[in-house]
Amino acid sequence: MLKSYKDDMVAIRRHLHRRPEEGWTEFETTYFVWSRLKQLGLPVTIGKANINTAEVLGRDEKLVADAMKRAAAHGVPEDFLQATGGYTGCVAVLETGRPGPVTAFRSDMDCVIVRESDDPEHLPNKLGFASERPGLMHSCGHDGHTAVGLEVARWAVEHKDALCGKLKFIFQPAEEGCRGARAMAAAGIVDDVDYFISGHVGGVAKLGEIGVMDGGFLASTKFDVDIAGTPAHAGNAPQLGHSALMAACAASMMLTGIPRNGDGETRVSVGTLSAGEGRNVVPAHARLQMEVRGETEEVNQYMGGYVYDIFAGVDKAYRVKSTVVKAGESTTLTACPELLDTVEDVMKAVPGARLIPRVHVPSGSEDCALFMRRAVQHGGQAAFILFGCNHHGHHRPNFDIQDEQSLPNxxxxxxxxxxxMNGLKKA
Ligand SMILES: [Zn+2]
Structure with missing residues (x-):
């Protein structure tokens, strides 16, 4: 590999690491990605052009408006922000002008809501590229994914004469919470794709290891729940109040008590709970951000069914009113064994890397599954790879990816x- 690809990837990743942006607010990142793709001479569609807005979940208008102001203050031109239509992400297409397949490469761009470690030994602190935005951090490695996607696009442009067909570079917003892929896939951007590939840094793969996944993504549904109670004086007339806080607590406990399912693994998590107005007032509001997961679609639906029943039950018992809104969604991995054979063949030729057995342990969720399912439904094939790093756990304050070694793989x-897939001379 040319040293300049590696150097650029590392520089891009570290640049993005300093400016993490949470899902649906990646305006600085989208502008950065767009600028580089334009420099390569590629046509790029941005924001709303790649989004089916009817399928958007978990997007907060206020958060988006604030993010656009923040991006403008940080140098993103106003006309660019207007052109996004308030939506992040972009797609570039390289037309070689020769007949051949359509191959898509997908990178996600958002960060995690976690505060980066201030340990001086943590590499981003040591080398001065730690997050400049307190409480937000690229602690899942999507900064690395975007850096790789951009350099693969540059490589393709620089090797256009040796390629046929069409190559698509998808930069997806809002992977965390399983939101962005759903809206992009529903816009049809992978419907013409013959081969789709994406991947993740880390996971179960250690530094130097590469492999494909043929299962293991949990189907998942995310929910935002608002509970409306009735306020009253907590001392002289508590009987007039209906506590949204107590209802939320009861619901949280009941959710963790959903019976396990013999047909597959399940998960449930209440990630945030905020409630109440003042010490001596019966709490009139509560808000929960929660999620369920299942090893199959059916098992996930089983979990989701309980969520609605539990809040309906709590409404009756506590005399409150719950509103359950779906805030994100993903599915299981659609495996294409033939394509995985090809990808593994490619992997065997990567110098210095070790191919690991196919990975399918149930672990997290990845909304790329929705792109993969859509591509396969439209006659394409899809693959998801892992490229390892030695990390201390995703979504943790000291997550790091050894970018100089992991990204080149x-x-x-x-x-x-x-x-x-698209080479004139088959590699
Ligand atoms: Zn991730």
């Missing part, structure tokens, strides 16, 4: 895949 797999 992903780059090698993606460009090798591009050569295999």
């Amino acid at each position: 992903a780059f090698a797999v993606y460009t090798g895949f591009a050569q295999r």
Whole structure:
């Protein structure tokens, strides 16, 4: 691999690491990505052009408006922000002008709501590229994913004469909470795709290891729940109040008590709960952000069914009114064994990397599954790769990815895949 691809990838990743943006607010990141793709001479569609707005979940208008102001103050031109229509993400297309397949590469761009470690030994602190935005951090490695996607696009442009067909570069917003892929897939951007590939840094893969996943994504549904109670004086007339706080607490306990399911693994998490107005007032409001997961679609639906029943039950018992809103969604991984054979073949040729057995342990969720399912439904094939790093756990304050070693492995797999699928001389 040319040193300049590696150097650029590392520089881009570290630049993005300093400016983490949470889902649906990635305006600075989208502008940065758009600018680089434009420099390459690629046509790029941004924001709303790639989004089916009817399928958008978990997007907060106020958060978006604030993010646009913040991005403008940080140098993103006003006309660019207007052109996004308030939606983040972008898609670039390389037309080679020669007949051949359509191959898509997908990178996610959002960060996690976690405060980066201030340990001086944590590499981003040591080298001065830690998050400048307190409480937000690229602690899942999506900064690395975006960096790889951009350099794969540059490689493709610089090797256009050796390629056929069409290559698409998808930069997706809001992966965390399983939101962005759903809206982009529903806009049809992978409907013409013959081969779709994406991946994740870390996971179960250690530094130097690469492999494909043929299962293991949990289907998941995210919910925002608002509970409306009735306020009253907590001392002289508590009987006139209906506590949203107590209802939320009861619901939280009941949710963790949903019976396990013999048909597959389940998960449930109440991640945030805020409630109440003042010490001596019966709490009139509560808000929960929660999620369920299942090893299959059916098991996930089983979990989701309980969520609605539990809040309906709590409404009756506590005389409150719950509003349950779906805030995100993903599905299980659609495996395409033949394509995985090809990807593994490409992986065997990556110098210095070790191919690990196919990964399918039930673990997290990844909304890329929705792109993959959509591509397969439209006659394409899809693959998801892992490229390892030695991390201390995703979504943790000291997460790091050894970018100089891990990112080149992903780059090698993606460009090798591009050569295999769209190369004039088959690699
Ligand atoms: Zn992630």
